[in-house]
Amino acid sequence: MTRFARGFVIFCVVIALWEGLYRLGLINPLLIGAPSLIASAALKDGGTFLLASRVTAFEIVVATAIAWVGGVSLGVIVGGSIRSTMVFSPIFSAMIAVPLVVLYPVIVAWTGIGPTSKIVYGAAAGFFPIALAAASGVSAIDRRYADMARALGASRGQILLQVMTRLALPTILSGLRVGTSLVIISVVQSEMLSAVNGLGFWISYYRSLFDVGHVYFGILLVLLMAAAANAVLTQVERRFRWVKG
Amino acid sequence: MTENAQATAEVVSAQNISRIFGEGTSGFQALDNISLSIREGQFVSVVGPSGCGKSTLMQIIGGLDAPTRGEVRIDGEPITGPRPDKIGVVFQEALLLPWKTAAENIEFPLSLSGVPPAKRRARAMELLDLVGLVDFAGRFPHELSGGMKQRVAIARGLVRNPRLLLMDEPFGALDEQTRTRMWEELLRVQERSHATILFITHSLVEAVYLADEVLVMASRPGRIVERIVVGLPRPRSLDMLGSERLGKLRNQIWHLIAEPQETNQETRP
Numbered sequence: 295m296t297r298f299a300r301g302f303v304i305f306c307v308v309i310a311l312w313e314g315l316y317r318l319g320l321i322n323p324l325l326i327g328a329p330s331l332i333a334s335a336a337l338k339d340g341g342t343f344l345l346a347s348r349v350t351a352f353e354i355v356v357a358t359a360i361a362w363v364g365g366v367s368l369g370v371i372v373g374g375s376i377r378s379t380m381v382f383s384p385i386f387s388a389m390i391a392v393p394l395v396v397l398y399p400v401i402v403a404w405t406g407i408g409p410t411s412k413i414v415y416g417a418a419a420g421f422f423p424i425a426l427a428a429a430s431g432v433s434a435i436d437r438r439y440a441d442m443a444r445a446l447g448a449s450r451g452q453i454l455l456q457v458m459t460r461l462a463l464p465t466i467l468s469g470l471r472v473g474t475s476l477v478i479i480s481v482v483q484s485e486m487l488s489a490v491n492g493l494g495f496w497i498s499y500y501r502s503l504f505d506v507g508h509v510y511f512g513i514l515l516v517l518l519m520a521a522a523a524n525a526v527l528t529q530v531e532r533r534f535r536w537v538k539g
Numbered sequence: 540m541t542e543n544a545q546a547t548a549e550v551v552s553a554q555n556i557s558r559i560f561g562e563g564t565s566g567f568q569a570l571d572n573i574s575l576s577i578r579e580g581q582f583v584s585v586v587g588p589s590g591c592g593k594s595t596l597m598q599i600i601g602g603l604d605a606p607t608r609g610e611v612r613i614d615g616e617p618i619t620g621p622r623p624d625k626i627g628v629v630f631q632e633a634l635l636l637p638w639k640t641a642a643e644n645i646e647f648p649l650s651l652s653g654v655p656p657a658k659r660r661a662r663a664m665e666l667l668d669l670v671g672l673v674d675f676a677g678r679f680p681h682e683l684s685g686g687m688k689q690r691v692a693i694a695r696g697l698v699r700n701p702r703l704l705l706m707d708e709p710f711g712a713l714d715e716q717t718r719t720r721m722w723e724e725l726l727r728v729q730e731r732s733h734a735t736i737l738f739i740t741h742s743l744v745e746a747v748y749l750a751d752e753v754l755v756m757a758s759r760p761g762r763i764v765e766r767i768v769v770g771l772p773r774p775r776s777l778d779m780l781g782s783e784r785l786g787k788l789r790n791q792i793w794h795l796i797a798e799p800q801e802t803n804q805e806t807r808p
Contacts, residue, residue, distance in 0.1 A: 442634040445601050446648040446695070447623030456651075460638060534638075 323506055331507030332514065339508065343496060347515050350493045353412040353481045354519065360413070361420030361473050366466060369428025373462070374454050379433040386426035394419050398484055412484045412492065419480035420473035427469020431462030463534050470530070474523055482516055493519075547579035548614075550702050550735045551600065556609035557760075558595050569595045570606070571760035577703065577737055582729060584738045584746035584753045588796050592761020593739045597707045600737065601628050614702060623648055627696035631708040633688035635680040635695075641687075642667060642676040645694045652699075666694035669728055686717040690724060697732060706738045710745070719777070722749060726775055743796075747771075747788045748780060755795045765795050 309329050315321050316328035323331065336343070372382040398415055405411040435458050443457045459466070485494025493512050500508035558570040569592040577583050587593050598604035600611055602621040611618045613625050627648075635644045645663040646654075654662075667673045670690040680688055689709060696704050710718045726749065729736060740746050746753050747769055755765040767788060771779055779785055 436632075436634075438630060438632060439634055441598075441603055442628070442630055443651075445603055445621050445623065445626070445628040447621065447651045447699075449651075452651055457636065460636070 324504055325506070327506040327510030332510045335505070335507035335511040339511075343493070343511060343515060346491055346493050346496050346512075347519070349409060349491045350481060350485065350516075351519060353409050353416060353485075353492065354478055354523070356409075357413045357416030357477045357481060358420065358474055358523075360417035361424055361477055362470060364417070365421045365424025365469070365473060366428045369425040369466070369469075370432050370454060370459050370462075372425070373429035373432025374458065376433060379429055383426060383429055383433075386422050386429065389422040390426065394480070395483070395487075398487055402488055407488055407490055409492075412481050412489065415484045416477040416481040420477035423476060424466075424469045424473035427472070428459075428462065428466045431465030431469070432458050434465070435461045467527075467531050467534065471527055474527060475520070478516075478520055478523060547581075549576055550579050550581075551575070551577040551611065551613050551737065553600070553611045554609050556596075556599060556606040556611060558592070558599060558604070559607045568760035570599070571762045572609075573761070573763055574609075575754060575763065577735060579702075579735055580733050581752065582736045582738065582750045584740060584750035585756060586740055586743060586746035586753055586792060586796075587756030587761070588758055589741055591756040591758035593741070593756060594707060595761065596756075597705060597737075597739050600703075601626055601705050623652070623701075624699060625702045627699060627701035627704045629689075629692050629696040629704065629706045629709045631711045633680070633685075633692040635688055635691055637680050640677050640679055641672060641683065641691045644680070644691055645698050647695060648698050662698060663694075666698055669697070669731060670694045670724065684717075685713050686721055686724075689713065689721060693725070693728065697728075697734060702735060704734045704736045706736060708740055709738075711740070711742075718745075723777070725749065730774065743789045743792050744780065744785070746792070747785050748775060753788070753792065755792050757796065765792075767792065 313329045316323065316326075316330070321328070369386075372378045394415065397418075398411075401414050401418075402411045405414055432454075439457055439461060440453050443453045448457065482492075482494040482497075485492035486498040489495040493516050497509050497512035497516075500512065553573055553575045556570060556573045557568065560567045560569055573596060575583075585593055585596065595604065599606050600618065602618045605619070613622060635641075636647065639647065642660065642663040645666050646659040649659040649662060664673065664676065667676050670693060672687060672690055672694070675683060675687060680691075683691065693704075693706075693709070696706075710721050713721060722745065725736075728734070738746070738749060747767075748771075750769055753767040753769060754763050755767065756762065757764045769788065771782070771784060
């Protein structure tokens with residue numbers, strides 16, 4: 295039996311057990327959903343959730359792109375000099391510790407209740423851990439590599455991009471992992487706080503109606519999105535992993 | 540050999556270079572009034588105790604650091620920054636880029652200056668042949684031994700056909716056996732490429748065995764205390780390691796290095 299087939303069988307067994315427990319009345323449907331409830335929610339309001347997924351996915355993709363590009367760029371530039379690393383790394387660390395959620399009402403006041411506020415909030419959450427990882431990654435690289443590249447004719451930009459950033463990639467990639475999950479968490483969370491659409495919004499809405507099937511369907515879609523993001527990150531890591539093991 | 544070398548052009552000349560780190564009374568004088576001259580095809584070693592400013596000297600000649608006073612010229616032009624077209628550098632660590640193969644690492648200096656890939660590859664293969672690693676062109680650094688990595692680094696240093704190959708304790712991190720094999724390798728490479736080499740080391744035997752001329756440095760402040768013409772015949776062979784001439788030179792250098800250091804220790808604040 296292939297790995298996939300085995301996984302599928304296990305999945306079916308778990309679903310059957312779950313549904314069985316629900317039918318036997320052993321789990322409270324107000325607290326824990328059941329496969330049949332989720333399926334009926336999907337049939338009834340699949341279209342709404344599909345549109346909401348598109349909104350959320352759009353917000354996550356844009357916020358992630360901003361956090362990746364901005365965080366890596368700033369982090370690499372900061373990490374390129376020991377002095378700026380000493381100045382900025384504590385700032386990045388401090389910003390990670392700030393509960394950004396307290397700023398969310400302010401962000402909504404500035405950018406409205408639509409996707410823009412979610413993008414700003416999500417990007418801000420992902421930006422600092424990525425910048426910190428990039429800065430500490432680059433600054434931790436043996437300076438002799440920079441000397442070597444300079445002596446062999448590399449310009450400052452070439453040293454930073456073609457040598458130091460590449461050497462720091464393992465650290466930068468782990469920063470991307472942390473940052474990306476923070477973006478996803480923050481986008482969904484902000485949709486729950488105040489929004490007009492998006493998965494977080496509908497999960498929150500149906501929770502207030504005690505409609506467990508719809509809530510679980512929304513959760514399932516968020517999980518699928520997180521899995522997709524994880525698959526993308528794994529591909530990126532595979533692409534840049536040069537040393538085995 | 541030395542008489543021969545004297546007839547050729549001067550590649551590097553340093554005139555009264557001094558390097559002081561910091562300022563005023565707290566300044567530390569790393570190099571004091573160093574002058575040297577290296578002629579085409581010559582192999583010159585610089586030997587001295589650790590902390591004598593050998594590496595500072597290397598940084599200055601390589602254009603990575605600037606002297607406080609004096610100047611270094613290569614082919615008559617003052618060195619004001621790295622001159623990758625004229626000077627190839629090999630460090631103590633191979634410092635190969637782990638995501639590049641041996642061939643790609645050798646090509647790296649050429650790729651920086653925009654040489655087309657086909658031309659780069661051809662040149663890298665020539666050099667892999669020179670250092671005896673043609674079969675390892677596609678291997679990554681983590682698949683190579685320490686000696687092989689250093690040979691790739693030497694090839695990388697030679698890839699732009701520099702006027703001077705500057706080597707900063709290149710075999711310092713290798714074990715005794717590998718190091719001895721690398722001596723053979725380097726002598727063979729020099730014989731075939733006619734490279735002019737400035738070789739910095741703290742190993743007295745290595746300094747004498749490889750070079751035409753040994754510059755002996757002392758520390759605090761770093762200065763050249765003696766210039767020794769080796770005068771061993773070429774090609775060198777490992778038998779010479781036990782020769783009387785080499786032993787005598789080694790002892791002479793040892794006394795030059797050891798004595799001033801003892802007096803320094805007494806006067807150290």
